[in-house]
Amino acid sequence: MxxxxxxxxxxxxxxxxxxxxxxxxxxxxxxxxxxxxxxxxxxxxLSDGVLPAKTKILMALAVVASKQCESCVMSQMRSAIHNGATKEEIMETMEVISITSGAPAVAACREALKVLILEGNTAGGNPQRD
Structure with missing residues (x-):
């Protein structure tokens, strides 16, 4: 190779x-x-394995939110949308973030959540270049 x-x-x-x-x-x-x-x-x-890539990206979203890295959250949010995550899947991930990491982690997601709104709340959005 x-x-x-x-x-x-x-x-x-x-x-x-x-x-x-x-x-x-x-x-x-x-x-x-x-x-x-x-x-x-x-x-x-970013590749399917035992877990689909979308699931791993949502897990990564939760982890970077717990670290309160806003630019990392934005990247993972955009990647999740691009990889087919629905509004409902992302919001369920937000519930996990809230329960496990609290308000500061949710606050780290505020700008990334705007991307979810702008992308039309549907799977397979087309986020623009960072």
């Missing part, structure tokens, strides 16, 4: 997420090996 360059990995991740995070482009310009390692890990999240 031919090895991909960091730029190719960033492109592949962008296709799977529905947008390309700027930080990945910056990292690829600085350290190709870092992006290759990141791509191997991220590939597991």
């Amino acid at each position: 031919e090895k991909q360059s960091g730029k190719e990995i960033v492109h592949s991740i962008g296709e799977k997420m529905g947008f390309t995070p700027h930080v990945l482009e910056t990292l690829a310009a600085i350290d190709d090996d870092f992006v290759k390692t990141y791509g191997r890990c991220d590939g597991r999240l």
Whole structure:
């Protein structure tokens, strides 16, 4: 199997997420090996396995919300929508976030929830580039 360059990995991740995070482009310009390692890990999240990719992305949404990383929440929200998460699935994930991590974690989702509204509350939205 031919090895991909960091730029190719960033492109592949962008296709799977529905947008390309700027930080990945910056990292690829600085350290190709870092992006290759990141791509191997991220590939597991963005691919179906025993759990569908959508489920793993919703789990990641809950984790990054618990860490109160607003930009991470935005990325995972956009990825979840791109990967077919419905409004109901996302709101059930929000319930898990609220129960397990409290109001600060829910507050970290406030901007990302606006994306859900803008995307028409349907599965398979097309979030724009980050």
